[in-house]
Amino acid sequence: MGYSTFDLSVADHVAHLRLNRPQELNTMNGAFWTELIDGFAEIDADASVRAVVISSTGRHFTAGLDLKWAGTSLGNQSADAGRAREKFRRHVKHMQDTFTVVDQCRVPVIAAIQGGCIGGGVDFVTACDIRLGSADAFFTIQEVNIAIVADVGTLQRIPHLLPQGLIRELAYTGRRWTADEAGRQGFLNRVLPDHAATVDAALVMAAEIAKKSPLAITGIKQVLNHGRGRTIEDGLEYVAVWNAAMLQGEDMAKAVTAQMTKGQATFADLAA
Known part of the structure; x- marks a missing residue:
């Protein structure tokens, strides 16, 4: 456009x-x-x-x-x-x-x-x-x-x-x-x-x-934005639910493997 x-x-x-x-x-x-x-x-x-x-x-x-x-x-x-x-x-x-x-x-x-x-x-x-x-x-x-x-x-x-x-x-x-x-x-x-x-x-x-996991990056932004104007308790509950939902994918395993092998993980794009 x-x-x-x-x-x-x-x-x-x-x-x-x-x-x-x-x-x-x-x-x-x-x-x-x-x-x-x-x-x-x-x-x-x-x-x-x-x-x-x-x-x-x-x-x-x-x-x-x-x-x-x-x-x-x-x-x-x-x-x-x-x-x-x-x-x-x-x-x-x-x-x-x-x-x-x-x-x-x-x-x-x-x-x-x-x-x-x-x-x-x-x-x-x-x-x-x-x-x-x-x-x-x-x-x-x-x-x-x-x-x-x-x-x-x-x-x-x-x-x-x-x-x-x-x-x-x-x-x-x-x-x-x-x-x-x-x-x-x-x-x-x-x-x-x-x-x-x-x-x-x-x-x-x-x-x-x-270079980072796009799923982790979008999660960090969501959690930080959600926390504005809310209590710490609200923020902790939100991030707990977020990670309970989002840590089911492949990115964390890739990132941990890359850390242990001193390599660079390659992450898939988010779903269109």
Whole structure:
């Protein structure tokens, strides 16, 4: 399937989704919000994919929401206030779904971030499992600067990644947050010298993940995601049931044999 806001390719069990509107600073126009949902549906349907890398083009990862499109999308409102607000709620829910599909992708998603990651970009990368950044990367929870409460995922997901005091400072001030800070505070797993090195490191990490049992990897992601907002007891029960169901396959025997023989196990893809 062809997309207008990004390129999507798959090689050696790794899907690479690359934002491709550098002249527009990879802003999120109307097509983006539907295409990303379709792109991740394509990824999830491809049983050969074991990890995903998200990267971008040009100076900035993304400048966030396309404000011109946003203004147009709010036009032609119903004269009835209640109906207009119900329509707007559905509009926001659709935008939330765009990043929820990233969060819920059955395999790990690694973001390789260069330059600015602004507004909706922060919503995007907080939905990813792992974030790598170039030395010139910076982040801004931009919504407060245009008098909006961030509403498509940042305020819900970032509390699982950063301390509350820092989150509130960034959300209240809308200040620029550098790669150096983000690396020291654990938001970025690693800071690389430049854009190319960041993408390369993400692809190497994805390739390492792709060598593991895909059944184990998808299980780890499911268990970690399930545990957010739940008690330890709930999480322990969930993983016990998961392993009781999933450890019936061949992957563990292959992995143990490879460990004992100092070899490399080869695992079958998940079922299509």
